[in-house]
Structure formats: C-alpha cells, structure tokens
Amino acid sequence: MDSSRDFNSLQEGIQKSLISTVKSANRIASQDLSFQRTINPDVAEQLDEKTARILDLSTRLLNSAARACGLKPPKLEDVEDVDMNWRPVVDVVDSILEKADRAMDEYTGLVKQRENGDSDSNFKTRQTKSTGKVIRNANVKKPQLDFQVRPNNFPDGPWKPLLTEKPHAKVPLDESLVTFIGDNGTSQYKHPYEPEISSMKYPDRVFRTMDPIPPRPAATTSATWVDTFEGVVGMLQELKEAKEIAVDLEHHDFRTYIGLVSLLQISTREKDWIVDTLKPWRHKLQVLNEVFADPNIVKVFHGAYMDMVWLQRDLGLYVNGLFDTFFACEALNYSSRSLAFLLSKFANFEADKRYQLADWRIRPLPQEMMYYARSDTHYLLYIYDSIRNDLVQCSDRSDPDKDLISRVLEKSRELSLSRYENLEANGETGEGSRGWFNFVLKNSHLAYKSDQFAVFRALWNWRDATARKEDENPNFVLGSNNLTEIARVNPPDAKALHSLLPLTASLARPRVNEIWSLVQEQKAQAGPSLLQFFSSRDPASIQHKNGIPRVTKAQSQTPRQDGQVTAAKLERSQLFGDVAVSSRWDGTRGGIGAQEDHFPFPWQRFVEDAADAVVGAEPAQEPVLALEEPVEQEIIPVAEDEEFTLRRGRKRKSEAIEDDEPTSSEADSASDGEGGVQGDVVDSSAVIEVEAEEPSSKAAKKAKRLEKKRKREEAKAAQKQQHLELRTKRQEERLARKEQRRNQQQAEAEAEAEERTKYQAVPFDYSKAASVLHAKRDEATQSAQEEKKKAFDPYAKTGDDEIKPARRMPPIRGEKSATFKK
Numbered sequence: 001m002d003s004s005r006d007f008n009s010l011q012e013g014i015q016k017s018l019i020s021t022v023k024s025a026n027r028i029a030s031q032d033l034s035f036q037r038t039i040n041p042d043v044a045e046q047l048d049e050k051t052a053r054i055l056d057l058s059t060r061l062l063n064s065a066a067r068a069c070g071l072k073p074p075k076l077e078d079v080e081d082v083d084m085n086w087r088p089v090v091d092v093v094d095s096i097l098e099k100a101d102r103a104m105d106e107y108t109g110l111v112k113q114r115e116n117g118d119s120d121s122n123f124k125t126r127q128t129k130s131t132g133k134v135i136r137n138a139n140v141k142k143p144q145l146d147f148q149v150r151p152n153n154f155p156d157g158p159w160k161p162l163l164t165e166k167p168h169a170k171v172p173l174d175e176s177l178v179t180f181i182g183d184n185g186t187s188q189y190k191h192p193y194e195p196e197i198s199s200m201k202y203p204d205r206v207f208r209t210m211d212p213i214p215p216r217p218a219a220t221t222s223a224t225w226v227d228t229f230e231g232v233v234g235m236l237q238e239l240k241e242a243k244e245i246a247v248d249l250e251h252h253d254f255r256t257y258i259g260l261v262s263l264l265q266i267s268t269r270e271k272d273w274i275v276d277t278l279k280p281w282r283h284k285l286q287v288l289n290e291v292f293a294d295p296n297i298v299k300v301f302h303g304a305y306m307d308m309v310w311l312q313r314d315l316g317l318y319v320n321g322l323f324d325t326f327f328a329c330e331a332l333n334y335s336s337r338s339l340a341f342l343l344s345k346f347a348n349f350e351a352d353k354r355y356q357l358a359d360w361r362i363r364p365l366p367q368e369m370m371y372y373a374r375s376d377t378h379y380l381l382y383i384y385d386s387i388r389n390d391l392v393q394c395s396d397r398s399d400p401d402k403d404l405i406s407r408v409l410e411k412s413r414e415l416s417l418s419r420y421e422n423l424e425a426n427g428e429t430g431e432g433s434r435g436w437f438n439f440v441l442k443n444s445h446l447a448y449k450s451d452q453f454a455v456f457r458a459l460w461n462w463r464d465a466t467a468r469k470e471d472e473n474p475n476f477v478l479g480s481n482n483l484t485e486i487a488r489v490n491p492p493d494a495k496a497l498h499s500l501l502p503l504t505a506s507l508a509r510p511r512v513n514e515i516w517s518l519v520q521e522q523k524a525q526a527g528p529s530l531l532q533f534f535s536s537r538d539p540a541s542i543q544h545k546n547g548i549p550r551v552t553k554a555q556s557q558t559p560r561q562d563g564q565v566t567a568a569k570l571e572r573s574q575l576f577g578d579v580a581v582s583s584r585w586d587g588t589r590g591g592i593g594a595q596e597d598h599f600p601f602p603w604q605r606f607v608e609d610a611a612d613a614v615v616g617a618e619p620a621q622e623p624v625l626a627l628e629e630p631v632e633q634e635i636i637p638v639a640e641d642e643e644f645t646l647r648r649g650r651k652r653k654s655e656a657i658e659d660d661e662p663t664s665s666e667a668d669s670a671s672d673g674e675g676g677v678q679g680d681v682v683d684s685s686a687v688i689e690v691e692a693e694e695p696s697s698k699a700a701k702k703a704k705r706l707e708k709k710r711k712r713e714e715a716k717a718a719q720k721q722q723h724l725e726l727r728t729k730r731q732e733e734r735l736a737r738k739e740q741r742r743n744q745q746q747a748e749a750e751a752e753a754e755e756r757t758k759y760q761a762v763p764f765d766y767s768k769a770a771s772v773l774h775a776k777r778d779e780a781t782q783s784a785q786e787e788k789k790k791a792f793d794p795y796a797k798t799g800d801d802e803i804k805p806a807r808r809m810p811p812i813r814g815e816k817s818a819t820f821k822k
Contacts, residue, residue: 051079058082062092069095070350091353094340101335102344137254138359143278144256144471153257153468155422158188162283162316168293171195182421191419193293193318198417200295200320202409205243209392212385213269215347215378223265223272223374225365229281232288235266235273239291242268244298246380247319249307250360250373254473258423261314262360267377274373277315278361286316295321300384302326302339302376309420322416323409325380328387331404332394339376346386347379427461434474436460440530448487448530454522456487462518466507478508 028036037044059076066073074088075081082089144151149162158179166173176192191197226235239245250263264275264285277285291297292311299319301307303326311317329337334345343349355372362369388405396402423434430437436457440446448456460483467474482502491497494516501509508515528536 055079055082062089065096066092069099071095087354087357094353095350098336098338098341098344101341105335105345134354134358135362136357136359138362140359140361140363142255142471143361144260146280147282148280149283151256151258151471153471158186159313159420159422160189161192161312162286163192163289163318164286164316165289166192166293167290168196168295168320169193170199188419188421191318191417193320194417196293196295197320197413200413202321203243203296203298206298206323206388206409207392207397207405209389210385212382212389215382216270218371218375218378221272223274223370223378225276225370226273227276227279229284232275232285235275236288236290238271239266239268239288239297240294242291242297244269244300244381244384245291246300246377246384247307248301248373248376248380249310251306251310252360254359254476255361257467257471257473258313259310260361261310263365263373264315265373265377267374267381269381272374272378274365274370276363278363282314283316288315288317292317293320297321298323298384300325300380302342302380303337304415305418308416308418313420319416322412323384323388324412324415325383325387327408327411328391331408332387332390342383342387343375343379346383349375349379351375425461425464427457427464430457430460434464439480440533443484444530444534446484446488446530450527450529450532451523452487452490453530453533454525454527455490455519456484457527458518458522459483459486459515462515463508466511470507472507476507478502478505 033047037047055076055078059073062076063073069092071092072088073092074085076085161177163173163177166176169176173192176195177189179187179189182188224231224235226232246265246267248265249261250265251259252262253259261277264277266273266275275285292299298321300323301319302324304319304322304324308319308322311319325339325342326337329342334341340351340353343351352368352372355369358369360369360373365373391405391408394402395404395406397406400406421433424432425434425436426432429435430440439460440456459478463474463477463483466472467477470477479502482500482505486497486500489496489500491500494512497516497519498509498512501512503509
C-alpha cells in the first residue's frame, strides 16, 4: 500500500474519532459527571476506564515526543498529575512543534547554508546540563524591603518618572516632566524622551546588508556578573564603544504587587554582562541612559512590549533606537515569533524554557540559570544581523507597502514611546487595570445574583487592598478561580467561608473574620446583580472620543437594585442601523401598546456605530396614530329589572342596520368557535353596547351550542375509530412479522438437524449429560426449575412482544447550518 495514501487514511480516521469524541463530550456538562457517577455505577466504571486509557495514550505520546527532543518526559500517574505537571507538558509540546517547524524549513529550503561553508549541524551549540527541578517560588526575603526607593502601592497621583538627569536631551528635563489628560480622563506624565524618539533617525547601516558576525563560542566565554555600582560604571564605558547592544530582562511578579526587574542582561559583539537589579541602589542604574537614550547605538530586544515599561518603572531607563526582532518575524511571516524559534533557526541553539518562569530573586544565582539568562542576549546580535539582511532584501524602499525594514523600525519606535501608569482599581465600578470590570466582562457567563455579586466585589476589593498592603500579587493572596467559586457558592457563615479558602491562601485564612464582615456589609447594601450591572451600562452612557466609544466617567457608583432590568430604547439600532429587522421596528406602526425595551449586551459599548447615542437620553416614544372617526358612546336606557348583556360592537346607526347585523348569540358562538382569537383583535373604535336580550335569542343560542357539541363528539368518535383501526393494523403487521421470523427460525433449525443426520458419528454432548458425582443436586435443581413459575408483571402489555430498541437520538443542532442544504 502506498505510504502517503496509508497516512492519509490514518489521519482521516484519527480526525473523525477526535471530532466524534469532542461532540460527545460537549453534550455532557462537566458539573453533571459526579451526579451521573452516583446514580449509575456503570457510567462511573466506564468513565474510569476511558480516563485511564486516554491518560495512558497521552503518557506514551509525551514519552515518544520527549525522546525525540532529548527532554525528560513528565510522569502522569493520575488525572491530577496533568495539572501539577502542566508546564513540563507544555515544554514537550512546544519542543516537538518547534522541531517540526525546523524540519519543514530545512525541507523547503528556508534554512540556508552558512556562507562560510559551515552547516547548521556544525554550528551546534551545547548547553550545560540543567537541574532536574526549577524553583518557581523561592522562600527568600523580599528584596524590596531593602530598596532605598521603595515601591509605592498606594499612589495619590499620577506616576512620575524616576529621572534625575536626561542625557542626549533636545528638550530639558524640567520641560519634559509635564502632565496631560489621558484617554481615561486622568492626569498623566508625558514620556520624557518623546521629542527625542519622535525625531530620531536610525543609522544608515541598519538599511544595508552586511555579513553576519557570528557570536563568540559560549563554551569558551562566560558572562560578567555585575552587583556593584563600580561594576556598572565600568560596563558603561565599554557599552559606549559599541554600535549595537542586545538587551533582555528577567522579571518577577508573584511576591510583589507591581513587579520586580530581577536581572538585566546586556551583550555586545565581544562580551556579556548580567546586572543584579535587586540591589538597594538599583535606582542609580539610570546612568545607563547615556547608552540607552543614544540614538546612534541600536538596542536590540525581542518582544519588548513589557520591557519598555518595566525599565521605566524600576530603573528609570528609556530606550531610543529600538529594534524589536518580534516585529521582524511578523513582517517576514515566520512560522513562529518566539525567541526560542529564532535561536533554533539562526544559532541552532535549543533554549531550555523551564527557567522562563523561575524565581529570579534567588541569590546566589545557580549556574544553570546564569547560562539561560546569558543565552537570551548572547546570540541576539547575530540573529539581528541575519534577520536585518532578510528584511532589506525583501524590502522595496520606493514602495511604502513593500518597505518592510521601515515598517519594522516604525513599530519599534512606537513601542519605545510606551509609558508606565499606576495600577488602579475602582472598588465601585470595577474600572482600572487591577479592577474587576474587565474580569466580569470576559466571564459574563457567571450570571451572579445580587448576593453573589456582592460577595464577588467584596472579595475582589479586599484582595486588592491586602495585596497592596502586604506588597504581594493579588493571585498570591487569593486565586481568581477560588474567588469566583466562593462567590458562586455564597457561603452562609464564616465557617463555610473558611472551608472554601484554599490551604495555599496563607494571607486569607487568618483574616476570615475580616473578610466575612466585609461580605456581610456588602450584602446589606442590596447591590445589583451582574445582569443589572451590565444593563446600567447601556449605549446611552457612551461617548465618542476619536471615533472610539468610551464609557463616561460620570458614573462613580454601581447601580442600585430597583425592580426589573430595563433599558432605554433608542430610535436607531446600535447593531443594525436603520435596517428594519421586522414590522415591530417599523416606525409607521402606532400605539404605545407593549413595552418593547431590549436589554443591551455588554459588547454594545464597543460598537463603533454609536454616533446617535446621547448621554442621558430619554427613552424614545413611538408616535400614536389619531383615530379617523372619533366615536361617542351612546347610552341606552334599560329597565331596572330587565336582563341585559355586554358585547363589543359599533355604534348602532338605525334599527334597520341593527337587524342586518349578527345577534349577540352569533357573535359569542363565533368567538367560541375560533378559540377566542378575535377577542384579542379589537377595533379602535369599538364601544361597549348595552341592549335587552330577547327570549328567542336564548333558544337559538342553546340550539347552536348543542349542535356544535354534537359535531365535536362526532369528530372525536371518528378520530378515535381511525386511531383504533390504525393500531389494529399495526398489531396485525407485527404479528405477521413475528410469525414469519418464527417460521424462518424453525426452517433453519430443521435444515440444521437434517444436516446432522447425514453423519453417522454424532459427538457426545457432555454439557447435557447427567452428573454422576452430583446426581441428587442436579435432580433437585431440575425439580426446582419446574416448580418455579413465571412472575406476573402488572406493567407488561403482552408477553409476546419483542424487546424494543432505544429511540433514535435527535439530530445535533447548532453545529452545522442547514440553510443551503440540498
């Protein structure tokens, strides 16, 4: 069999099995599995069996992939090991995917042979043997306690840059430290180097192709550890002589509120430095702005989105002349944009990503972590040379759409203008980078009730306040998943709340009484539910700013619960514009009839077409059509003891016209015959008419009712007879099929017996032979079976009915549209 055809069939079979498995799993809610296990032991046994099989297959697949990549596979003994060893699983998957990408690049010719004749295999760089365990959260003293300039977790104003001097300045420092009103309506400081970065021009060598300079062998060189200010000054003198430098950071944010830059790695063509940025004098590192702010020295980063704000926040450093290799990967459409991919593609170096989330506050730093930190910048300048040449070769400087190198440099310039702002959280509205609004917007399926939403807000605000006070990450105080689960359960007392707090929440468990008091206080305020909170943020409170709809800052408190959820109905749809979706939206229809207010979805605040939304707009009222002929009600005198009936009808013009109209009995019978449908459609000019009922009308009315009743009974009898005939016919067909099947089985048995008679030697059937040792027991068993009678089943219809199969499953809806089904 053809190998390609065999692989295609295998791939199709695996894909069909995966799709079937996913569809079946999506039909069952995860929260119902425990209930199904309880009521049906067979389901529990099958679930355990399938779970064990899937776990075994996953373990074998991971072991095979890990052996191919030279990694140590994680041990998955049970389901909980998947969560505990999730990071090693991700490392194995990333490694095998990167190896597949590299193999495809080599096959398609994207990986070129070195110009000096050395192939990628000869350029292989071996890394030192890594430790078996990576420390994620070290038990060390918080270094921020010894800082000379400690972080402020309770700011009372905008964040002010740490600069005390401004090298390479075109605008003095005093004139650069000015404030402005940001997009969120608050006062912020401008970027101190904004004029210099906006007007800078990259050196001409960036736009030329040059031979890549290979890095010095990592095995014969080592990085210089800098942990004194004198060492920083000496490093600065050497950096001033370089034309390009590579920079990277190692950050820690789990045991601090705003985060800490733990290491600063800098490399030139000849040397590597690793700077300890956890020293008490770390704020003095802003002297490196003599190099970082020099536009003639190109600073090469990879993925510097957060590095720009971290350098400003902790070290007071600003980058002018940035080249981000991440944007170069995007412009060249590489299969991956990670630094590990670039190291593998250009330097043939396999980075150990286990240390990516390590605790970089450890001192002294292990040799393996030093090697990993150094590798991020040691090869980056060589990658910069290679990727810059590819950009220049693929660029057409005369066509702006094809000028890739200029596009990458412009994106790098915009990224270097990023500013750091304080982490804010509004306890009432949830707005701010550390507020709860963005979280509930992404997880609006939680559908919290009023009490649950109050518990959620109380826990979130307490967690943020405690994290600021203790200088800890909010997730270290209490995880977001644990917080949402507590809000969902809504514990009735402090003991139940304490049982829901995880054992790892070392700051939350001792403060359970404080948390419970805040929860009780929030519940007493009778706040809104999550649905009511979203309904309060309707398009009427949206303002436009530069074409982008934004929620106004006038709302300083969450809405109060006051009845049902209502929203102002706008004259123009925010989603469909002026399109009439149905006749109910047609403006030509009058009447103030039904309340047609519609609930605004949370995403409506982001719809660009919201120009007609006015803050504080009143609900639009539909026009009321005037009656063509106003009709006055005629009062008819009625005797005191005379019987009368009330019916709908027009004003009587004359007695002749009234005689031609149907009587009240006919109107009543018509309304009864049509199920009361006409009673819902009332003419706008209808009046209530009072008239005397004649004795003859009673007899006619009674006769018509009896006639209608007789017709209904006849129709029911006919329908019943039809059902009975159909049932009798089906039973006869069923009996005929059973008789035919019985005859067929009997014929087969006779044929088989006739076939046996052809042979003289008949094998002895030991299963039917009487037992010699247990003859009495067999006789007793046989007599007991004969005496045993069939139990009466009061619920069975007939004893001859065959076993009916299960009903066919209904078709799956919502997975595939049948609009264009042929």
